Amino acid sequence: MMSKRSGVGLVLLSVILLAGCGTRQSEKDEATSQSRSSQSSSTKSVTDTTKVSLNAAIKAFQQQYPDASLTSIELEDQLGRPVYTLEGVGGTQEHELQLNGRTGKVISPSKAVAIAVHDRNGGYASELKLDKDNGTTYWEVQVHQGKQQVEIKIDAQEGSILKTEHDD
DSSP states (O other): OHHHHHHHHHHHHHHHHHHHHHHHHHHHHHHHHHHHHHHHHHHHHHHHHOOSOHHHHHHHHHHHSTTOEEEEEEEEEETTEEEEEEEEEETTEEEEEEEETTTOOOOOHHHHHHHHHHHTTSOEEEEEEEEEETTEEEEEEEEEETTEEEEEEEETTTOOEEEEEEEO
């Protein structure tokens, strides 16, 4: 009999404690709900302008890096356009792919070099790197034409030339 009363007493004590915590928990839930609401409204604007599905973005990564395992996916607004950033690891190399969320365009390293060399009407690329500045991801390509060296910045999502600098 004593154990039955103890069990009932524990249940009652638990109910009382939970009721007391319930007010604080509901306040926390309300704050969390408001936080999620503001996050979803900012995320919603990114997803509203995204035409490329997550599955299509993953397929693009797998086509670009068939031997890599995907480790991270991010969708964010970059200067008014949705951009997927997919990261993965293949062997001992890390891979990153940025994909325009509206068009699905990927400007690969070889495409960036082709755009830069075409812009200069010939020459060869001696250096290539992916960089990001003020929310814009771009390829920086060093093109040599004879004795002249030109640095060309190409938007990594659109393929448009952002800037051309001639080295003296």
